[in-house]
Amino acid sequence: MTLNLTFDSPESIPSEALAVVIYEGDRQEALLDRLDSLTGGLIGDLRRSGEASGKAFETALVHRPQGLAAPRLLLVGAGKPENFDAANLRKAAGTALRRLKEKGVHEFVFVASGPLPAPARVAAAAEGLVAADFEPDSYKTDKKDDKRIDRVAIAATREAGVEAALDRGVIVGEAQNFARALSNEPANLLTPKDLVARAEQMARESGLEIEVLDEARMRELGMGALLGVAQGSAEPPALIVLRYRPPEPPTSAVHLGLVGKAVTFDTGGISIKPADGMEKMKYDMAGGAGMIAVMRALAKLKPAVPVSAFVPTVENMPGSRAQRPGDIVTALSGKTVEVINTDAEGRLILADAITWARRQGATHLVDAATLTGAIVVALGYYNVGVFTNDQPFCDRLLASARDSGEKMWPMPLDDDYKEQLKSIIADLPNVGPRWGGAITAAMFLKEFAETTPWVHLDIAGTAWLEDARPYMPKGPTGVGVRTLIDLAMKMGAS
């Protein structure tokens, strides 16, 4: 699919369909009044009949509207005008694409309207269109090629920066889809070795530096927490390190480190998971995939701050060499950990990756991980759980999340919870008691972030969509990618 900009008046652009946003209530944009009178009152009729109420992401498709160059008009509901923002525009654009694709349309015009400056509208529309075009059906052999969008023209006003905004929106949307494609891969076709190969290929194409720490090197360094998880699998583990350096030497000492959990399959190990739903554990590498995808985008967007990604990748299997509950491992930081539950493996591999990121000079850390079922209990499928040891840094990330339309919710992480992480034999157990499981998991990671400003994103509930939304199919979401690209760009700008 290619995207381009158009500054012509939408009613006069020849294309298969014209898609416009419509709000709930009487307050509409001037464009809608114009389209209403051009079409002989069609929009008013649709509104009065309730077919186009403006309710968020409801659509109405009309054929042969009079007075328009396009043979189809799609009205996309966007909710109340006072609530309309870039996030709604992103979803409205995505809804338009998915609806028209399903109808066999190949090419259309989307009007990026709304109260925001034109570059913000264009970027949001482009992101929404590119992300909505993702399909999780890569292994279907009878794909219907007629359901395909080839081209979308985004109609906007001619303002400075709109072209750059279009490029940025496409880069961000494609990064999100890159993460989704990786997360969607089954674990037999994406082992740790395969993930390394994908990261190497991406680095080569993007001009990023890559270093891969293999098992021998990790043993030499003393990454006992990570290696303990890997030892039950025939697939060797790796720690992928991707480095981006800005074109101009940076003026500040800030170095952003992105750490992403990449368990290519999580059986639970000896503390094995129930069979029901276990197939989903192929996406236990979504955090790592997201970080690799962020780096891909940053290589193109070139923020003025150095950024490195650290992606520990393992397969958590109950093989004959697997670690047992009760085993004690020594993490890279020197801390000893009693492995109470081998299914709490994410925190073990992240612990060593976080320590390595600090030793490699990261001054600010963000990790993303499908870490706990408990975060799904706490926040459901809509919000990422956010934990931190540094509120000002976290506030910057939350601002980026808002601007990127990714919902994230702050969770507590005060020292009271540390009481729940006590082992009588080692420095730390890898799990606490049942309640507050997402918080104890974060508390475990905090012990390894030490004094470095750090934010932890638990994406277990948000990295996979269980039910399709109008603007997104079921399957991997690529959550976190847009926010972290935005954060890196803003850290470079300040």
Ligand code: BES
């Ligand atoms: N990968 C899982 C967490 C997960 C759950 C991801 C649901 C996506 C959807 C993680 O490694 C895990 O198994 N966590 C355990 C921790 C427990 C043993 C303390 C959990 O959440 O049950």
Ligand code: ZN
């Ligand atoms: Zn697990």
Ligand code: ZN
């Ligand atoms: Zn896991």
